[in-house]
Amino acid sequence: MNKFITFLLLFIAMTSNSYAVTWVKLRDNHNSKLMLDKQSILEKDQLKRAWVKLEYKTPQKNLQPTEKEYNQSKLLWYFDCPAQKSATAQVFQYLNDDLVYSAAIDIKSAEFIEPVPETDVDIAMRHICMKAKPATTTPSPKKPTEKPAELPNEAAPPVVEKPAIKPEVKPIPDKTIPTQKKVTQTNDWTYEGKEGPENWGKLNPIFSTCDAGRNQSPIDIQNTTHASLKPLRLIQRYAVNDIVNNGHTIQANFKTGNMLILDSTAFLMKQVHFHAPSDNQINDKSYPLEAHFVHADSKGNLAVIAVMFKEGKANPALESLFTQIPHKVGEQVTLKSRVMASELMPLNRSYYRFSGSLTTPPCSEGVRWIVMKTPITASKEQISAFEESMKHHNNRPLQPLNGRVIVE
Numbered sequence: 359m360n361k362f363i364t365f366l367l368l369f370i371a372m373t374s375n376s377y378a379v380t381w382v383k384l385r386d387n388h389n390s391k392l393m394l395d396k397q398s399i400l401e402k403d404q405l406k407r408a409w410v411k412l413e414y415k416t417p418q419k420n421l422q423p424t425e426k427e428y429n430q431s432k433l434l435w436y437f438d439c440p441a442q443k444s445a446t447a448q449v450f451q452y453l454n455d456d457l458v459y460s461a462a463i464d465i466k467s468a469e470f471i472e473p474v475p476e477t478d479v480d481i482a483m484r485h486i487c488m489k490a491k492p493a494t495t496t497p498s499p500k501k502p503t504e505k506p507a508e509l510p511n512e513a514a515p516p517v518v519e520k521p522a523i524k525p526e527v528k529p530i531p532d533k534t535i536p537t538q539k540k541v542t543q544t545n546d547w548t549y550e551g552k553e554g555p556e557n558w559g560k561l562n563p564i565f566s567t568c569d570a571g572r573n574q575s576p577i578d579i580q581n582t583t584h585a586s587l588k589p590l591r592l593i594q595r596y597a598v599n600d601i602v603n604n605g606h607t608i609q610a611n612f613k614t615g616n617m618l619i620l621d622s623t624a625f626l627m628k629q630v631h632f633h634a635p636s637d638n639q640i641n642d643k644s645y646p647l648e649a650h651f652v653h654a655d656s657k658g659n660l661a662v663i664a665v666m667f668k669e670g671k672a673n674p675a676l677e678s679l680f681t682q683i684p685h686k687v688g689e690q691v692t693l694k695s696r697v698m699a700s701e702l703m704p705l706n707r708s709y710y711r712f713s714g715s716l717t718t719p720p721c722s723e724g725v726r727w728i729v730m731k732t733p734i735t736a737s738k739e740q741i742s743a744f745e746e747s748m749k750h751h752n753n754r755p756l757q758p759l760n761g762r763v764i765v766e
């Protein structure tokens with residue numbers, strides 16, 4: 359369908375307020391609030407879908423393609439609950455209730471991906487997939503076949519949705535229920551013992567990629583291929599906001615706005631966390647500490663920049679971070695000093711690049727890995743401070759390359 363007609367239909371859909379909306383809050387933090395329209399939950403063709411709304415406390419920059427600011431998004435998210443994957447079908451962005459941007463794709467051509475744990479999509483997926491079929495969760499006198507009752511409010515989407523809904527709503531297979539229960543436990547894996555890396559893939563069906571994956575991380579970087587890699591394009595204007603001890607690592611969350619432009623796509627910097635000793639190795643060499651800067655694009659694709667630390671001069675940014683390490687697992691503290699990502703990266707930005715996975719469960723693949731060639735230094739005391747706060751090593755054993763190419 360031509361873009362203009364698509365837009366026009368969406369606009370008409372957006373401006374007709376014909377259905378009742380029931381927003382329920384799923385998450386609220388210093389940055390934004392995630393809401394779900396309970397009335398919009400619908401299940402068909404083995405997919406569940408719902409409208410969600412994100413309200414931001416400060417305006418966000420739309421990265422592509424309009425560069426417009428917005429402080430509210432409404433999104434139509436689809437979930438393949440048994441596969442634990444999701445896709446976005448429609449996006450509407452508003453600045454103070456004015457529509458500034460919209461986009462839609464046919465869900466049949468959308469790419470379903472595993473959401474990053476604890477992100478908004480992940481939170482929404484757990485909420486929606488845990489529910490029984492809509493008819494029982496949202497007591498409604500109307501049957502699922504009656505379209506108006508099931509469609510969301512202002513965005514009844516004639517473009518993406520096919521009006522015909524199967525009269526029989528397929529129940530979720532029972533086997534997914536224990537999975538869903540387990541998903542909520544984020545600490546059900548460890549680096550040692552019965553729940554250690556050798557068994558990650560068996561601990562939980564959604565961790566199966568840890569075993570079955572063929573492009574797993576970390577790796578030993580050697581036998582690289584020379585290519586003319588473009589210089590890294592990094593925008594790093596925003597400091598760390600808070601630091602959290604999640605039991606697996608110490609993670610520092612950045613204020614929104616830093617980004618990595620890779621493959622003509624903007625990846626927003628989310629957080630940096632640490633591994634000791636290093637997860638990856640370079641030419642058989644392990645480092646005492648490795649930082650992972652996790653970036654995600656608007657579709658949830660991930661890019662991680664890794665920086666190795668060798669023992670030497672103290673790093674001032676690490677000092678600020680590590681003196682505020684929360685010792686209780688789950689504790690989150692606001693950082694008192696200003697720490698910029700650039701202070702935790704080498705000046706020489708030459709890098710290795712390869713495709714890999716998360717190095718922790720669920721070990722999701724398709725992660726673009728950028729490993730900086732040049733290590734920076736951390737003092738012996740700083741490295742010990744991190745090791746002591748973790749009380750255990752937090753590196754995963756090296757994974758086979760399986761024919762992957764590492765370019766530099």
Ligand SMILES: [Zn+2]
Nearest residue numbers: 631633650717
């Ligand atoms: Zn990591």
